[in-house]
Amino acid sequence: MTSASSSASRTSRIAREIASSSRRPRLRRSPSAPWSRPESVSNTRAGYSEAVQNRLRRFVQLWIDLFARHELLDHASAIAFQVLKSVIPLTLLGLAILGAGGQQHVWRKTIAPAIKGHLQPATSHAINIAVEKIFSTDSTGLIVFAAFLSLWYISGAVRAVMGAVNQIYEAEDKRSWPIRYAISFGLAACIALGVIGALLVAVLLGHVGGTLQVVAQIGRWIGAIALLAVALGLLVRFAPAKHRSKKWISAGSALVIVTWIGATLIFELFVSHVANFKTATGELAVFLVLIGYVYTSSIILMVGVELDELLREDTAGQRGVLHVLFGYGK
Numbered sequence: 001m002t003s004a005s006s007s008a009s010r011t012s013r014i015a016r017e018i019a020s021s022s023r024r025p026r027l028r029r030s031p032s033a034p035w036s037r038p039e040s041v042s043n044t045r046a047g048y049s050e051a052v053q054n055r056l057r058r059f060v061q062l063w064i065d066l067f068a069r070h071e072l073l074d075h076a077s078a079i080a081f082q083v084l085k086s087v088i089p090l091t092l093l094g095l096a097i098l099g100a101g102g103q104q105h106v107w108r109k110t111i112a113p114a115i116k117g118h119l120q121p122a123t124s125h126a127i128n129i130a131v132e133k134i135f136s137t138d139s140t141g142l143i144v145f146a147a148f149l150s151l152w153y154i155s156g157a158v159r160a161v162m163g164a165v166n167q168i169y170e171a172e173d174k175r176s177w178p179i180r181y182a183i184s185f186g187l188a189a190c191i192a193l194g195v196i197g198a199l200l201v202a203v204l205l206g207h208v209g210g211t212l213q214v215v216a217q218i219g220r221w222i223g224a225i226a227l228l229a230v231a232l233g234l235l236v237r238f239a240p241a242k243h244r245s246k247k248w249i250s251a252g253s254a255l256v257i258v259t260w261i262g263a264t265l266i267f268e269l270f271v272s273h274v275a276n277f278k279t280a281t282g283e284l285a286v287f288l289v290l291i292g293y294v295y296t297s298s299i300i301l302m303v304g305v306e307l308d309e310l311l312r313e314d315t316a317g318q319r320g321v322l323h324v325l326f327g328y329g330k
Contacts, residue, residue, distance in 0.1 A: 066306055075164035076298035082160050083294050086153035093146035094196060095131055096139040104135050106204070118277045147192075154188035155181070161301070162239045168305055171242040187235055194231030198224035225261075229253055236305060256304035260297055267293045 067073060098106055112131075116124045134142065159180065166173050173180070205220035232253045237243065267289065275289060276282045 070164075070168050070306065072164070072168075072299070072302040072306065075160065075167070076295060076302050078160040079157055079164065079298040079301070080291070080295040082153060082157035083298070084291065086150055086157065087290070089146045089149035089153065090192070090195070092134070092142060093150055093192075094199065095134050096142040096146060097196070099135040100139045100143065103204075107131055107135075118271070118275075120278050120283070123283065150192055151185060151188045154191055155184040158184040158187045158191070158235065158239060161235060162241075164302060165236070165240040165305055166242070168302075168309055169240055169242050171240065173241040175241060183238060187238060190234050191231045194227045198227040201227065225257060229257055232256060236308075253304070255307060256301055259300045259304070263293070263296050263300060267296075 095107070098104060112124075112128055115127075119127070162173065162180065162184065175183075201223040202220045205216045205223070208216035236253060271289060275285060277286055
């Protein structure tokens with residue numbers, strides 16, 4: 001019994017000696033020595049900085065893994081390709097509607113002067129002749145043909161979004177192909193109306209003068225953004241096989257629209273002040289710039305939907321983006 005007690009006492013004493021030897025001795029500071037920040041504060045700041053770096057590193061790694069697992073860039077390429085195919089029929093449809101509605105001045109006073117300074121005179125003249133040809137003829141057949149072609153191509157982009165969002169949600173689409181095609185055509189019509197309506201609102205209200213000019217300038221952008229937000233909200237809500245909460249759909253739509261506006265302004269500055277389309281090489285660069293813009297917009301859409309899913313997982317108690325960044329979930 002005495003031997004066991006003595007052994008326990010020695011063990012306790014050795015543990016205390018090890019603990020005390022692991023601590024750094026506190027040296028008495030000389031009155032003449034310069035003041036230094038306490039070591040505990042420095043260690044705390046270093047630890048906090050290291051924790052922030054680790055969380056940012058995990059955040060970046062999370063997005064790298066998500067881009068690879070959900071093939072976001074591949075889906076963005078497929079969406080951009082379908083959107084690019086719809087640009088020509090949408091342009092023809094918009095011009096035909098302007099001609100049928102007697103709004104030719106929108107082209108002659110606003111659009112044509114804006115693009116004339118960025119193109120060679122021969123190219124600008126050829127485009128203007130083609131547009132005036134549309135204005136001078138009956139546009140009924142062109143409107144029907146361009147509308148059908150636009151719906152077909154935009155519905156292809158919607159189906160590409162369906163596949164992308166389903167993979168992000170990791171949900172299997174069990175809907176039959178007639179249902180998927182019907183949904184894609186319905187959403188394509190809503191998107192086409194939203195885009196054309198946003199352009200018309202932005203252009204028509206831009207000609208308002210007088211005392212209401214300031215109100216019209218602000219209102220046209222608010223109206224255009226609202227129409228685009230509605231179209232985007234419908235797309236994210238009804239395109240995937242598994243619906244998500246409206247709360248996160250609204251958050252994702254807002255993020256996509258704000259980021260898209262920023263990307264649009266950057267591309268506008270590039271086109272207006274950097275790019276030179278008056279040379280043969282520059283005219284070919286028009287297509288590269290357009291492809292880059294549409295591809296970037298598609299990536300923004302994919303990132304917005306992915307962020308929605310991360311936020312939803314975080315509030316559900318799973319490991320989402322808030323957990324990775326801040327170490328906790330709601």
